Amino acid sequence: MLKSNLKWAKKNVPQDLKIWKELISEVDWKDVGKRVKEDLKAARDRITDEAKTVAAMSGKERIDLLVNGEKHLGRLYRPGKIAFTRREWRGVEGTARDFAGWLKIWGVMMGMVMQDPVSIAEGLFEYRWFSSYLALPAFADRNNLGLRGPHVTMANELFLPVFRYGANTIATLLKADERLGNNQKIRKKMMLFDEMTMSQMMAGFPNLEGVPYQLMPVFLVSEIDQLVCIPYIDAVESFGLPSDTCPVPTSECGAAIIDALPHCGLGFISTSTPCDGSDMATSYQDRRFKMPTYPLTLPVRYDDEDTVECGAEDMRRCIEWVEELTGEKWDWDHYFEVIRRFNEQTNYEMRKWEVNQTPYPQVIGPAYELFRKWSYEMDGGLDPRTMKTFKRVDKMMMKAYEKKMNPYRAPIRHRAIVWSCPAHYYANFSNWLQNCWGIGVMVEMESLNFTKMLNTDDKEEAIRDLARLYERMVMRKHTNGGHVHVLEELWKQVEAFNVEIVIMYQHVCCKTMSGLQGLFDEQARERGIHLIWVEHDLMDPRTVSRRDMRSKVNNYMVNVFQEEPLDPSLVEFEDDVTW
Amino acid sequence: MKDLKHLIYFEKLLENANNTLIEKARKEGKLAVGYTCFHMPEVLLNLDNCFSVRLRAPNTGSMDIATYYMSNYTCEFCRALLERSFEGGFNFLDALAGVDACAEMNRCMENIELQKLIPNEKFFVTHADIPYKVEDFTITHYVRQIKNRVLDRLHEVYGVDISDNAIREAVKEHNEICRIITEIGELRKLPNPPITGCEYHVLNMVTYCCPKYLILDKLKKTLEEIKKRKPDPKPWYRARVALVGSEVDDLGLTKLIEDAGAFIVADRFCFGSTPGREEIILNDEEDALTQVCRHYLEVSECPRFMSNEKITQRRETADRLAREYGAEGIIFEQIKFCDFWAFERALASYIQEKEYGHPVLSLDRPYNARSSGQLRTRMQAFVESLEIKRIQKGGGGGDVKE
Numbered sequence: 017m018l019k020s021n022l023k024w025a026k027k028n029v030p031q032d033l034k035i036w037k038e039l040i041s042e043v044d045w046k047d048v049g050k051r052v053k054e055d056l057k058a059a060r061d062r063i064t065d066e067a068k069t070v071a072a073m074s075g076k077e078r079i080d081l082l083v084n085g086e087k088h089l090g091r092l093y094r095p096g097k098i099a100f101t102r103r104e105w106r107g108v109e110g111t112a113r114d115f116a117g118w119l120k121i122w123g124v125m126m127g128m129v130m131q132d133p134v135s136i137a138e139g140l141f142e143y144r145w146f147s148s149y150l151a152l153p154a155f156a157d158r159n160n161l162g163l164r165g166p167h168v169t170m171a172n173e174l175f176l177p178v179f180r181y182g183a184n185t186i187a188t189l190l191k192a193d194e195r196l197g198n199n200q201k202i203r204k205k206m207m208l209f210d211e212m213t214m215s216q217m218m219a220g221f222p223n224l225e226g227v228p229y230q231l232m233p234v235f236l237v238s239e240i241d242q243l244v245c246i247p248y249i250d251a252v253e254s255f256g257l258p259s260d261t262c263p264v265p266t267s268e269c270g271a272a273i274i275d276a277l278p279h280c281g282l283g284f285i286s287t288s289t290p291c292d293g294s295d296m297a298t299s300y301q302d303r304r305f306k307m308p309t310y311p312l313t314l315p316v317r318y319d320d321e322d323t324v325e326c327g328a329e330d331m332r333r334c335i336e337w338v339e340e341l342t343g344e345k346w347d348w349d350h351y352f353e354v355i356r357r358f359n360e361q362t363n364y365e366m367r368k369w370e371v372n373q374t375p376y377p378q379v380i381g382p383a384y385e386l387f388r389k390w391s392y393e394m395d396g397g398l399d400p401r402t403m404k405t406f407k408r409v410d411k412m413m414m415k416a417y418e419k420k421m422n423p424y425r426a427p428i429r430h431r432a433i434v435w436s437c438p439a440h441y442y443a444n445f446s447n448w449l450q451n452c453w454g455i456g457v458m459v460e461m462e463s464l465n466f467t468k469m470l471n472t473d474d475k476e477e478a479i480r481d482l483a484r485l486y487e488r489m490v491m492r493k494h495t496n497g498g499h500v501h502v503l504e505e506l507w508k509q510v511e512a513f514n515v516e517i518v519i520m521y522q523h524v525c526c527k528t529m530s531g532l533q534g535l536f537d538e539q540a541r542e543r544g545i546h547l548i549w550v551e552h553d554l555m556d557p558r559t560v561s562r563r564d565m566r567s568k569v570n571n572y573m574v575n576v577f578q579e580e581p582l583d584p585s586l587v588e589f590e591d592d593v594t595w
Numbered sequence: 596m597k598d599l600k601h602l603i604y605f606e607k608l609l610e611n612a613n614n615t616l617i618e619k620a621r622k623e624g625k626l627a628v629g630y631t632c633f634h635m636p637e638v639l640l641n642l643d644n645c646f647s648v649r650l651r652a653p654n655t656g657s658m659d660i661a662t663y664y665m666s667n668y669t670c671e672f673c674r675a676l677l678e679r680s681f682e683g684g685f686n687f688l689d690a691l692a693g694v695d696a697c698a699e700m701n702r703c704m705e706n707i708e709l710q711k712l713i714p715n716e717k718f719f720v721t722h723a724d725i726p727y728k729v730e731d732f733t734i735t736h737y738v739r740q741i742k743n744r745v746l747d748r749l750h751e752v753y754g755v756d757i758s759d760n761a762i763r764e765a766v767k768e769h770n771e772i773c774r775i776i777t778e779i780g781e782l783r784k785l786p787n788p789p790i791t792g793c794e795y796h797v798l799n800m801v802t803y804c805c806p807k808y809l810i811l812d813k814l815k816k817t818l819e820e821i822k823k824r825k826p827d828p829k830p831w832y833r834a835r836v837a838l839v840g841s842e843v844d845d846l847g848l849t850k851l852i853e854d855a856g857a858f859i860v861a862d863r864f865c866f867g868s869t870p871g872r873e874e875i876i877l878n879d880e881e882d883a884l885t886q887v888c889r890h891y892l893e894v895s896e897c898p899r900f901m902s903n904e905k906i907t908q909r910r911e912t913a914d915r916l917a918r919e920y921g922a923e924g925i926i927f928e929q930i931k932f933c934d935f936w937a938f939e940r941a942l943a944s945y946i947q948e949k950e951y952g953h954p955v956l957s958l959d960r961p962y963n964a965r966s967s968g969q970l971r972t973r974m975q976a977f978v979e980s981l982e983i984k985r986i987q988k989g990g991g992g993g994d995v996k997e
Contacts, residue, residue: 256941258959260668260932269938288727288901292698295727296938298901303942311902313727315736316695322743323724326736333730497695498722499705527669527934531702534664535709 020198021134024142032141058094062101066091083107085425089161089451090585098595099154106425110164117160117172121153121179128183132190135197139190143276145233148241149186151595152179155240158444158595159382162451166412167423171383173409177402178390186232188225193278207338208281208305211235212264212294213312214486216396217285217331219354220346221338228394229284229305230268233277238267238555239386239441241595242562245555248274252300262525263554265297272304281307283341285334288313290492291528310337318487318497327483352472358397359469364406365391366467371413372458373513376420377428378413380457381447382440388463393490426582429454432517435461435506436529437491439521439552439565448566449519452586453573458513461502462490495528503532503539510545517546519569524553524560548572562591596826601813602794605801609846610653612679612804613687620646620806626689626753631676631704633865634694634725636891638769638875639741639884641807643756645749648688649803649866651844652679655963664706665699670932671962672842673703680712688713689753692745696725696899697935717752721745728902729892738888746884762883766875768811772802775814776872779821783860784920789824791831792838792859793849799868800844832858834981836956837917839863839943840928841936847965852926855974857981860920863896863913864928870894898939910943914951923981924954926974931959954981 070078085106092100106114129136139146156179160171191197192206207224209215211231218226238245245263248270253259255273257266271277286298286309295313302309312334315323335346365388368379387405395402422428432455440446440460449455466488471477487497494502510518520536523529540547550568553559570587573579581587608614617627628640629650640647652675661677679685691713693704701722707713708720723740726733749755776799782788783795798817801810833856842865843849852859863869875890877883896909917925927944929936937959944957956977964970 252941256944256957258929258931258937258941261934261937265938286901292899292934293938295899295901296935299906299938299942302903302906309903311728313733313901315724315726317722317724317740320724320743322739323736326724326726326732329732333732496698499702499709522666524668527932528698528702530666530668531673531699531706532664533666535706537663 088585093589095590113168131187135190145237148244154595161447162424174383174387189278192280209285210287213287220351222350242442262293263556265293268297269300272301283308314487328480354397428456431515433515434519436521437523522551616805616809628690629688630692634696641765642761646806670699673699691720693722695722770874773872773874787826787830796849835860837861837922837925841930856978861916898935927957929959
């Protein structure tokens with residue numbers, strides 16, 4: 017292990033030092049000084065302004081500020097800056113809760129470093145994407161904006177297992193990486209699978225380390241830093257790929273081309289899910305990965321029970337392939353134990369939906385959305401610790417519901433649902449909708465996944481259920497298999513969650529959704545639903561910036577609803593490079 | 596060369612989706628079954644009193660209505676078909692046999708279905724699930740899907756005979772067409788061939804878009820005519836190319852390529868003859884449906900197949916065709932906004948050039964290429980580059996050796 021670390025250092029440190037030296041020698045220190053001055057002046061102006069605002073407040077307003085926190089969040093942003101000007105003041109209780117959550121996040125990050133400090137440190141220089149994870153606390157801050165009271169704790173509780181999983185996966189990848197840790201113990205049990213599939217199959221292989229290969233270098237990091245995938249996209253587009261393909265498989269291919277993924281793994285399970293682009297990324301990745309690959313391909317028309325056997329047989333063969341490749345045997349007992357846990361988690365998830373369907377929604381916002389996606393697809397009941405999170409959050413949620421609490425500082429004026437391929441995290445969109453306009457997002461499309469209780473006693477039926485689950489992975493459940501899953505399903509959920517607004521994400525490269533654009537429009541009009549189209553291009557903000565996304569809602573709220581924003585400071589601000 | 600006697604007749608048949616032969620067959624009580632993808636076995640849409648029509652939208656102009664329904668980010672082929680459906684251009688259809696292979700085409704068909712654009716009372720749209728790899732269990736799955744979603748529906752709604760015998764009969768007729776087209780196609784291997792790539796494209800497309808029994812006679816005569824046809828003493832073309840890629844039903848594109856001096860010797864694109872015009876050899880031991888389905892999966896070159904052997908098959912087929920037909924270069928084309936071919940074209944064109952040694956022109960194109968000056972310029976430049984390569988190899992200038 018250390019041997020390979022030393023080899024890396026020997027190879028890279030001299031040239032890296034040379035680059036750093038050159039970089040430092042090219043710095044215009046006068047300009048740096050000027051910028052520091054500007055920053056200090058801006059900070060002084062902001063503090064003066066805030067002090068004046070407080071001074072101008074009445075006693076009641078000051079008590080409100082002290083107890084409930086600030087109302088104008090736009091002042092946290094500064095043009096051209098990656099970080100907030102300061103942390104949000106959420107009132108004494110909210111800030112204390114937030115600080116506790118913030119400390120835990122740093123605890124998770126430190127825990128990752130301590131697993132193998134040398135490999136982790138080297139990884140920081142080897143992989144461009146890794147440094148973006150340093151923005152993790154900022155990501156949590158951004159996505160908790162406006163939350164108050166126990167909802168701050170709930171959000172942090174939901175983020176924490178996701179971050180813990182991310183940190184452990186990064187550490188595992190870097191420790192196993194041939195170029196860095198080259199840890200043979202880990203390498204010998206590492207099974208890779210595509211980030212765009214589910215992880216529950218690994219429940220039958222408790223001795224293997226299942227890793228969604230591209231998740232950390234591509235997808236999850238892009239949620240934290242929207243700019244990080246641009247070099248991947250540019251790499252593959254300069255190779256000849258048109259710019260109209262979905263940025264997810266495009267980035268995956270680009271990452272393979274520029275060799276941004278750690279070198280490890282016994283084999284790779286590729287997948288046809290969720291969509292055509294993901295299917296096609298396989299041939300690019302195969303050329304780089306150079307390891308045994310099993311294409312796990314699941315039927316698209318999944319409602320048709322006649323298709324289940326094909327999916328189930330593919331599952332069986334994939335399991336056999338893993339057994340042959342690794343020498344491990346499928347463990348039914350462990351599989352059933354995990355799936356029982358997963359079923360229980362599904363029940364907890366449905367309780368959240370039930371609460372959010374009432375006039376007093378509780379667990380809403382990005383933390384909930386991200387946790388749901390992760391727990392459904394990546395955790396899948398594998399980590400017993402996640403169960404504790406479900407239970408804790410459920411307890412807090414029910415308490416808050418009994419008290420009819422409002423999760424945010426600002427009241428919910430409109431109930432909304434988010435539909436189509438989402439871009440919440442890049443743009444902190446769900447929180448922004450609420451904080452700026454009082455549009456509370458009750459649920460998003462990607463949370464509303466498969467809720468069937470998976471079989472845990474009959475081995476044949478269990479495999480068929482596993483296939484059914486994989487066919488209904490996040491997004492694919494809606495965007496594939498016929499219009500009924502996404503078009504008619506939307507109106508069902510609109511009714512169930514009693515919403516008046518649909519935030520319709522128009523991912524400009526998602527052809528599956530684009531193909532139904534006119535029908536969505538027409539049917540929304542027929543039903544009197546406010547359908548607000550918000551264009552975006554996932555991790556490529558050059559096509560549609562976050563500011564442009566917000567302007568779509570701003571225009572609709574001003575011109576159609578003729579409303580005033582709850583927080584005018586959030587209507588127009590620059591965050592092109594902000595984490 | 597002297598013009599082919601029936602070429603104008605065949606070209607006229609391609610000017611409209613609803614051509615005179617389709618009208619004639621319908622008057623004779625036949626059922627028109629539309630389809631758009633190779634994954635839907637053409638031969639199975641020609642059972643009993645049915646005839647298959649591979650859908651296209653020739654002379655497409657504005658696509659405004661389809662763009663409203665499907666946005667301007669989707670494949671123009673799909674949008675053109677939807678627009679043509681709104682215009683009533685496919686009102687002759689009795690059924691639409693769709694496959695859920697490509698999301699964009701699936702949405703196109705769903706729009707046609709949900710908006711009830713085809714007024715026939717018994718008209719139905721079906722969507723079959725298509726596998727991504729060829730294994731014993733995926734073949735079983737494919738057979739079941741085609742049976743449940745296509746054949747059984749035809750039988751239930753229209754009383755079509757879907758028996759094993761009916762399938763074998765359809766295969767016979769299909770094979771006859773295939774033999775003629777293949778024989779004509781083989782002539783493109785000659786240094787000074789008696790047929791152009793564009794003429795071949797016309798003949799081949801007619802076989803996809805018209806009732807087969809109504810074109811068989813003229814096709815046979817055309818084959819005989821081509822065999823006896825005397826080419827000009829000096830080959831007309833400046834370079835020989837293979838055309839590989841996504842759907843091409845636009846004669847404007849093949850004309851544009853050949854006008855630039857590039858003879859299309861091999862057509863490895865959807866609506867082309869490879870795959871599509873291979874004979875289906877049936878044995879008596881296994882049911883015909885399974886054999887037909889297996890054939891389609893095995894010969895398919897669709898980039899949607901993601902298993903390694905299929906990826907390799909696609910690369911090797913392009914290389915083999917280029918070598919067998921003496922292509923000096925390969926044109927990889929992709930209809931704009933086609934996800935499958937977007938990824939495939941970028942990588943395959945790189946591999947063909949770097950690993951197989953073929954000069955490659957890689958382009959994405961609109962559905963209707965005829966007005967594209969940019970495409971014309973790129974074709975001309977490619978032909979020139981092939982000529983330069985020939986000179987560098989010592990093979991002479993613009994003249995092609997006979």
